[in-house]
Amino acid sequence: MTDTTIAVLVGSLRAESTNRKLAEILVAQAPEGVTVEIVDGLDQVPFYNEDLDNPSDIPAAAARLRDQIGRADRVLAVTPEYNATMPAVLNNAIDWVSRPYGQGAVFGKPFGVVGATPTPYGGKWAHEDALKSAKIAGAVPVEDVTVSQSALEVDVLTDPDVLAKLTNAVRVLADYDTESSAA
Incomplete structure (x- = not known):
């Protein structure tokens, strides 16, 4: 494509986040014809509250988030795992882009999840939860993209096998055929 x-x-707000660094690598190594853009400012998006979700006065950070997701063709979460699930910042972002239900910015968009965490499971549960939440929000989960990598035994930022799996995930997500998946 x-x-x-x-x-x-990016599911981590930490300045030295491994997952942020992985996202930056994916930006730099995007395949030809693919633009990978990190959505910044997730720390500025208030927790979703329907009282705040007023079209005439939506919080600016939430409007920017919806706009950037709305302009994208695909969405990729790059996230660690917090207490066996996805971080609150990622869940909150999905909540904002899911509204209005059935018409949100993420609706109908292919959605994948990758990431690393210093556990034996590599974020598997967080990634499953993120896909489930995105699907309920109306996104199209692309499970072939999921890469849950443990950071216990390898340096995920330099290991060629890990980086190859992650860049391949971007390629698979970019090439995902939404028309044939709808059939």
């Missing part, structure tokens, strides 16, 4: 934009939601 050519001219595809993938918006990346």
